[in-house]
Amino acid sequence: MNKLNEGVVIPALPLALNKSRNLDVQRQRALIRYYLDAGAGGIAVAVHTTQFAIRKPEVGLYKPMLDIAREEFDRFSSVTGKPVIRIAGVIGKTDQALREAGLALEKGFHMVLLNVDVFRDAANDEIIKHCKDIASVIPVFGFYLQPAVGGMRLDADFWREFSAIENVIAIKIAPFNRYQTFDVVRGVAESGRADKIALYTGNDDTILVDLLSEYNIEFAGKTIKKRIAGGLLGHWAVWTQKAVQLLEAVHSGEYDKNLQSTLSLANEITDSNAAFFDARNNFTGCIVGLHEVLRRQGLFEGLWTLNPGEDLSPGQKEEIDRIYRAYPHLNDDFFVKENIDRWFR
Numbered sequence: 001m002n003k004l005n006e007g008v009v010i011p012a013l014p015l016a017l018n019k020s021r022n023l024d025v026q027r028q029r030a031l032i033r034y035y036l037d038a039g040a041g042g043i044a045v046a047v048h049t050t051q052f053a054i055r056k057p058e059v060g061l062y063k064p065m066l067d068i069a070r071e072e073f074d075r076f077s078s079v080t081g082k083p084v085i086r087i088a089g090v091i092g093k094t095d096q097a098l099r100e101a102g103l104a105l106e107k108g109f110h111m112v113l114l115n116v117d118v119f120r121d122a123a124n125d126e127i128i129k130h131c132k133d134i135a136s137v138i139p140v141f142g143f144y145l146q147p148a149v150g151g152m153r154l155d156a157d158f159w160r161e162f163s164a165i166e167n168v169i170a171i172k173i174a175p176f177n178r179y180q181t182f183d184v185v186r187g188v189a190e191s192g193r194a195d196k197i198a199l200y201t202g203n204d205d206t207i208l209v210d211l212l213s214e215y216n217i218e219f220a221g222k223t224i225k226k227r228i229a230g231g232l233l234g235h236w237a238v239w240t241q242k243a244v245q246l247l248e249a250v251h252s253g254e255y256d257k258n259l260q261s262t263l264s265l266a267n268e269i270t271d272s273n274a275a276f277f278d279a280r281n282n283f284t285g286c287i288v289g290l291h292e293v294l295r296r297q298g299l300f301e302g303l304w305t306l307n308p309g310e311d312l313s314p315g316q317k318e319e320i321d322r323i324y325r326a327y328p329h330l331n332d333d334f335f336v337k338e339n340i341d342r343w344f345r
Protein backbone atom coordinates (compact mmCIF):
# COMPACT_ATOMS: atom_id res chain seq x y z
CA MET A 1 0.00 0.00 0.00
CA ASN A 2 1.48 3.31 -1.07
CA LYS A 3 -0.01 5.17 1.85
CA LEU A 4 1.61 2.80 4.34
CA ASN A 5 5.00 3.18 2.69
CA GLU A 6 4.74 6.95 2.58
CA GLY A 7 4.11 7.04 6.32
CA VAL A 8 0.99 7.86 8.31
CA VAL A 9 -0.19 8.30 11.88
CA ILE A 10 -1.65 5.05 13.25
CA PRO A 11 -3.07 5.25 16.80
CA ALA A 12 -3.23 2.06 18.85
CA LEU A 13 -6.90 1.97 19.83
CA PRO A 14 -7.80 2.08 23.56
CA LEU A 15 -10.82 0.18 24.85
CA ALA A 16 -13.80 2.31 26.00
CA LEU A 17 -15.55 0.80 29.02
CA ASN A 18 -18.36 2.01 31.27
CA LYS A 19 -18.26 1.90 35.07
CA SER A 20 -19.54 -1.69 34.98
CA ARG A 21 -16.48 -2.52 32.88
CA ASN A 22 -18.60 -3.38 29.87
CA LEU A 23 -17.95 -2.08 26.38
CA ASP A 24 -19.19 1.48 25.91
CA VAL A 25 -20.09 1.25 22.24
CA GLN A 26 -20.98 4.93 21.82
CA ARG A 27 -17.67 6.13 23.25
CA GLN A 28 -15.74 3.51 21.29
CA ARG A 29 -17.26 4.79 18.08
CA ALA A 30 -16.62 8.41 19.08
CA LEU A 31 -12.97 7.63 19.73
CA ILE A 32 -12.50 6.06 16.29
CA ARG A 33 -14.25 9.03 14.68
CA TYR A 34 -11.89 11.38 16.52
CA TYR A 35 -8.83 9.60 15.15
CA LEU A 36 -10.10 9.56 11.59
CA ASP A 37 -11.22 13.21 11.61
CA ALA A 38 -7.87 14.17 13.16
CA GLY A 39 -6.16 12.82 10.06
CA ALA A 40 -4.92 9.41 11.17
CA GLY A 41 -4.14 7.25 8.15
CA GLY A 42 -5.02 4.03 9.92
CA ILE A 43 -5.95 2.51 13.27
CA ALA A 44 -4.61 -0.60 15.03
CA VAL A 45 -7.37 -2.52 16.81
CA ALA A 46 -7.06 -5.29 19.43
CA VAL A 47 -3.45 -4.46 20.26
CA HIS A 48 -1.69 -3.88 23.59
CA THR A 49 -3.37 -0.52 24.17
CA THR A 50 -6.76 -2.16 23.53
CA GLN A 51 -5.85 -4.71 26.24
CA PHE A 52 -4.93 -8.27 25.33
CA ALA A 53 -7.59 -9.50 27.80
CA ILE A 54 -10.37 -8.73 25.27
CA ARG A 55 -9.70 -12.27 24.00
CA LYS A 56 -10.61 -14.03 27.25
CA PRO A 57 -13.76 -16.15 26.80
CA GLU A 58 -15.46 -14.41 29.72
CA VAL A 59 -14.76 -11.02 28.08
CA GLY A 60 -15.39 -11.90 24.45
CA LEU A 61 -14.59 -8.51 22.92
CA TYR A 62 -12.15 -9.40 20.15
CA LYS A 63 -14.77 -9.88 17.43
CA PRO A 64 -17.02 -6.99 18.60
CA MET A 65 -14.03 -4.61 18.47
CA LEU A 66 -13.24 -5.65 14.91
CA ASP A 67 -16.90 -5.24 13.95
CA ILE A 68 -17.22 -1.75 15.43
CA ALA A 69 -13.96 -0.61 13.86
CA ARG A 70 -14.94 -1.98 10.45
CA GLU A 71 -18.28 -0.20 10.56
CA GLU A 72 -16.61 3.11 11.42
CA PHE A 73 -13.89 2.66 8.79
CA ASP A 74 -16.53 1.92 6.15
CA ARG A 75 -18.63 4.89 7.21
CA PHE A 76 -15.66 7.29 7.11
CA SER A 77 -14.46 6.07 3.72
CA SER A 78 -17.93 6.24 2.20
CA VAL A 79 -18.38 9.83 3.35
CA THR A 80 -14.88 11.17 2.64
CA GLY A 81 -13.59 8.89 -0.09
CA LYS A 82 -10.41 8.43 1.95
CA PRO A 83 -8.99 4.97 2.61
CA VAL A 84 -8.17 3.77 6.12
CA ILE A 85 -5.33 1.34 6.82
CA ARG A 86 -6.99 -1.38 8.88
CA ILE A 87 -4.78 -3.31 11.27
CA ALA A 88 -5.85 -6.02 13.72
CA GLY A 89 -3.67 -7.30 16.53
CA VAL A 90 -2.92 -11.03 16.57
CA ILE A 91 -1.35 -12.91 19.50
CA GLY A 92 -0.85 -16.41 20.84
CA LYS A 93 0.47 -19.72 19.57
CA THR A 94 -0.11 -20.63 15.94
CA ASP A 95 -3.60 -22.11 16.28
CA GLN A 96 -4.93 -19.03 18.09
CA ALA A 97 -3.06 -16.62 15.84
CA LEU A 98 -4.42 -18.31 12.71
CA ARG A 99 -7.97 -18.04 14.03
CA GLU A 100 -7.50 -14.35 14.78
CA ALA A 101 -5.81 -13.71 11.42
CA GLY A 102 -8.65 -15.44 9.61
CA LEU A 103 -11.24 -13.39 11.45
CA ALA A 104 -9.34 -10.18 10.69
CA LEU A 105 -9.32 -11.06 7.00
CA GLU A 106 -13.02 -11.91 7.09
CA LYS A 107 -13.76 -8.53 8.72
CA GLY A 108 -11.97 -6.62 5.98
CA PHE A 109 -8.72 -5.78 7.75
CA HIS A 110 -5.72 -5.25 5.51
CA MET A 111 -3.03 -6.72 7.78
CA VAL A 112 -2.29 -8.00 11.26
CA LEU A 113 0.11 -6.67 13.86
CA LEU A 114 1.77 -9.92 14.92
CA ASN A 115 2.89 -10.27 18.54
CA VAL A 116 5.21 -13.26 19.12
CA ASP A 117 5.99 -12.83 22.83
CA VAL A 118 4.34 -16.19 23.61
CA PHE A 119 7.40 -17.78 21.95
CA ARG A 120 9.70 -16.34 24.61
CA ASP A 121 11.84 -19.50 25.00
CA ALA A 122 11.71 -20.60 21.37
CA ALA A 123 14.50 -20.59 18.80
CA ASN A 124 14.32 -18.21 15.85
CA ASP A 125 13.41 -21.04 13.46
CA GLU A 126 10.26 -21.89 15.43
CA ILE A 127 9.14 -18.26 15.57
CA ILE A 128 9.83 -17.74 11.87
CA LYS A 129 7.73 -20.78 10.97
CA HIS A 130 4.87 -19.32 13.03
CA CYS A 131 5.21 -15.99 11.22
CA LYS A 132 5.19 -17.69 7.82
CA ASP A 133 2.00 -19.53 8.75
CA ILE A 134 0.26 -16.27 9.60
CA ALA A 135 1.67 -14.52 6.51
CA SER A 136 0.12 -17.27 4.37
CA VAL A 137 -3.31 -15.97 5.49
CA ILE A 138 -2.93 -12.17 5.57
CA PRO A 139 -0.17 -9.54 5.20
CA VAL A 140 1.90 -9.17 8.37
CA PHE A 141 2.98 -6.05 10.23
CA GLY A 142 5.83 -7.18 12.51
CA PHE A 143 5.96 -6.04 16.13
CA TYR A 144 8.96 -5.64 18.42
CA LEU A 145 7.33 -5.07 21.82
CA GLN A 146 9.37 -3.72 24.71
CA PRO A 147 10.11 -6.19 27.53
CA ALA A 148 8.62 -3.94 30.26
CA VAL A 149 5.11 -4.62 28.94
CA GLY A 150 5.58 -8.25 27.96
CA GLY A 151 7.88 -8.22 24.94
CA MET A 152 11.01 -10.31 24.33
CA ARG A 153 14.47 -9.76 22.86
CA LEU A 154 14.72 -10.51 19.14
CA ASP A 155 18.12 -10.28 17.46
CA ALA A 156 19.18 -8.98 14.04
CA ASP A 157 19.27 -12.56 12.69
CA PHE A 158 15.59 -12.93 13.52
CA TRP A 159 14.66 -9.67 11.82
CA ARG A 160 16.67 -10.61 8.71
CA GLU A 161 14.77 -13.91 8.38
CA PHE A 162 11.44 -12.34 9.28
CA SER A 163 11.86 -9.57 6.71
CA ALA A 164 12.58 -12.13 4.01
CA ILE A 165 9.03 -13.52 4.36
CA GLU A 166 7.16 -12.52 1.21
CA ASN A 167 3.98 -11.23 2.87
CA VAL A 168 5.69 -9.16 5.58
CA ILE A 169 4.97 -5.56 4.62
CA ALA A 170 5.86 -3.47 7.69
CA ILE A 171 7.43 -3.58 11.15
CA LYS A 172 6.57 -1.64 14.30
CA ILE A 173 9.82 -1.04 16.17
CA ALA A 174 9.00 -0.69 19.87
CA PRO A 175 11.75 -2.09 22.10
CA PHE A 176 12.37 1.37 23.67
CA ASN A 177 16.05 0.64 23.10
CA ARG A 178 18.45 2.21 20.59
CA TYR A 179 20.56 -0.92 20.14
CA GLN A 180 17.55 -3.16 19.51
CA THR A 181 16.01 -0.59 17.18
CA PHE A 182 19.17 -0.77 15.08
CA ASP A 183 18.92 -4.58 15.06
CA VAL A 184 15.56 -4.31 13.28
CA VAL A 185 16.74 -1.82 10.69
CA ARG A 186 19.88 -3.83 10.02
CA GLY A 187 17.88 -7.04 9.66
CA VAL A 188 15.52 -5.40 7.19
CA ALA A 189 18.41 -3.94 5.17
CA GLU A 190 20.16 -7.31 4.97
CA SER A 191 17.01 -9.24 4.02
CA GLY A 192 16.97 -8.18 0.38
CA ARG A 193 13.47 -6.72 0.82
CA ALA A 194 14.28 -3.34 2.36
CA ASP A 195 12.35 -1.51 -0.35
CA LYS A 196 9.23 -3.61 0.32
CA ILE A 197 8.96 -3.13 4.08
CA ALA A 198 7.72 0.05 5.77
CA LEU A 199 9.27 0.85 9.14
CA TYR A 200 7.09 2.41 11.82
CA THR A 201 8.21 3.70 15.18
CA GLY A 202 6.59 2.27 18.26
CA ASN A 203 9.29 3.79 20.46
CA ASP A 204 6.99 6.19 22.28
CA ASP A 205 9.99 7.48 24.25
CA THR A 206 11.78 8.83 21.17
CA ILE A 207 9.15 9.50 18.52
CA LEU A 208 10.51 12.57 16.75
CA VAL A 209 14.13 11.40 16.66
CA ASP A 210 13.00 8.10 15.13
CA LEU A 211 11.01 9.90 12.46
CA LEU A 212 13.92 12.17 11.56
CA SER A 213 16.64 9.51 11.48
CA GLU A 214 18.11 7.95 8.36
CA TYR A 215 19.98 4.66 8.66
CA ASN A 216 22.85 3.84 6.30
CA ILE A 217 23.53 0.11 6.42
CA GLU A 218 26.57 -1.31 4.65
CA PHE A 219 25.80 -4.74 3.22
CA ALA A 220 27.09 -6.81 0.30
CA GLY A 221 29.16 -3.93 -1.03
CA LYS A 222 26.22 -1.49 -1.03
CA THR A 223 24.89 1.23 1.25
CA ILE A 224 21.24 0.66 1.98
CA LYS A 225 19.41 3.76 3.20
CA LYS A 226 16.32 3.32 5.32
CA ARG A 227 14.03 5.69 7.21
CA ILE A 228 11.14 5.21 9.60
CA ALA A 229 8.08 6.32 7.65
CA GLY A 230 5.47 6.84 10.34
CA GLY A 231 4.29 5.72 13.74
CA LEU A 232 2.01 3.07 15.20
CA LEU A 233 1.88 4.30 18.74
CA GLY A 234 -0.02 4.19 21.99
CA HIS A 235 1.17 7.74 22.54
CA TRP A 236 -0.69 8.80 19.40
CA ALA A 237 -3.93 7.50 20.91
CA VAL A 238 -4.10 10.95 22.52
CA TRP A 239 -3.49 14.43 21.08
CA THR A 240 -3.81 12.77 17.68
CA GLN A 241 -4.40 15.87 15.59
CA LYS A 242 -1.08 17.28 16.79
CA ALA A 243 0.58 13.96 15.94
CA VAL A 244 -0.70 14.29 12.38
CA GLN A 245 0.69 17.81 12.17
CA LEU A 246 4.01 16.58 13.55
CA LEU A 247 4.38 13.84 10.94
CA GLU A 248 3.39 16.22 8.15
CA ALA A 249 6.10 18.63 9.32
CA VAL A 250 8.65 15.81 9.34
CA HIS A 251 7.74 14.79 5.80
CA SER A 252 7.88 18.37 4.55
CA GLY A 253 11.36 18.93 5.98
CA GLU A 254 10.23 21.64 8.39
CA TYR A 255 12.26 20.26 11.29
CA ASP A 256 15.46 20.13 9.24
CA LYS A 257 15.82 23.90 9.52
CA ASN A 258 16.64 24.30 13.21
CA LEU A 259 18.33 21.43 15.00
CA GLN A 260 18.15 22.85 18.51
CA SER A 261 14.45 23.70 18.50
CA THR A 262 13.67 20.34 16.92
CA LEU A 263 15.55 18.47 19.64
CA SER A 264 13.80 20.57 22.27
CA LEU A 265 10.45 19.54 20.82
CA ALA A 266 11.57 15.91 20.78
CA ASN A 267 12.37 16.16 24.48
CA GLU A 268 8.98 17.72 25.24
CA ILE A 269 7.22 14.83 23.50
CA THR A 270 9.32 12.30 25.42
CA ASP A 271 8.58 14.06 28.71
CA SER A 272 4.87 13.91 27.89
CA ASN A 273 5.13 10.22 27.15
CA ALA A 274 6.87 9.60 30.47
CA ALA A 275 3.76 10.95 32.20
CA PHE A 276 1.20 9.20 29.99
CA PHE A 277 3.03 5.85 30.09
CA ASP A 278 4.08 6.06 33.75
CA ALA A 279 7.75 5.52 32.95
CA ARG A 280 8.91 6.13 36.52
CA ASN A 281 6.83 3.14 37.67
CA ASN A 282 8.08 0.87 34.89
CA PHE A 283 5.01 1.58 32.72
CA THR A 284 2.50 0.18 35.20
CA GLY A 285 0.02 2.93 34.31
CA CYS A 286 0.68 3.05 30.57
CA ILE A 287 -2.92 2.26 29.59
CA VAL A 288 -4.79 4.21 32.27
CA GLY A 289 -2.54 7.22 31.63
CA LEU A 290 -3.96 7.42 28.12
CA HIS A 291 -7.46 6.91 29.50
CA GLU A 292 -6.93 9.87 31.84
CA VAL A 293 -6.13 12.18 28.92
CA LEU A 294 -9.17 10.93 26.98
CA ARG A 295 -11.29 11.39 30.12
CA ARG A 296 -10.17 15.01 30.46
CA GLN A 297 -11.15 15.62 26.85
CA GLY A 298 -14.60 14.07 27.36
CA LEU A 299 -14.04 11.10 25.06
CA PHE A 300 -13.91 8.61 27.95
CA GLU A 301 -16.15 8.63 30.99
CA GLY A 302 -13.58 7.07 33.33
CA LEU A 303 -10.30 5.19 33.56
CA TRP A 304 -11.79 1.69 33.74
CA THR A 305 -9.91 -1.25 32.26
CA LEU A 306 -10.70 -4.97 32.22
CA ASN A 307 -8.48 -5.30 35.30
CA PRO A 308 -10.36 -3.94 38.37
CA GLY A 309 -7.04 -3.36 40.14
CA GLU A 310 -5.61 -1.12 37.42
CA ASP A 311 -5.43 2.60 38.18
CA LEU A 312 -3.12 5.58 37.89
CA SER A 313 0.11 5.15 39.81
CA PRO A 314 0.81 7.46 42.77
CA GLY A 315 1.82 10.82 41.36
CA GLN A 316 0.88 9.99 37.76
CA LYS A 317 -2.10 12.34 37.69
CA GLU A 318 0.12 15.15 38.96
CA GLU A 319 2.65 14.36 36.22
CA ILE A 320 -0.06 14.63 33.57
CA ASP A 321 -1.15 17.94 35.15
CA ARG A 322 2.45 19.16 34.82
CA ILE A 323 2.63 18.14 31.17
CA TYR A 324 -0.59 20.03 30.39
CA ARG A 325 0.86 23.17 32.00
CA ALA A 326 4.33 22.85 30.49
CA TYR A 327 3.43 22.02 26.89
CA PRO A 328 0.01 23.41 25.98
CA HIS A 329 1.06 23.50 22.32
CA LEU A 330 1.18 19.70 22.23
CA ASN A 331 -2.46 18.99 23.10
CA ASP A 332 -5.44 19.08 20.73
CA ASP A 333 -8.10 19.86 23.33
CA PHE A 334 -9.55 22.68 21.22
CA PHE A 335 -10.00 20.37 18.21
CA VAL A 336 -11.75 17.79 20.39
CA LYS A 337 -13.99 20.41 22.01
CA GLU A 338 -15.05 21.71 18.59
CA ASN A 339 -16.04 18.28 17.28
CA ILE A 340 -16.91 15.99 20.17
CA ASP A 341 -20.69 16.51 19.99
CA ARG A 342 -20.66 15.43 16.34
CA TRP A 343 -18.62 12.30 17.15
CA PHE A 344 -21.25 11.20 19.67
CA ARG A 345 -24.19 11.45 17.27
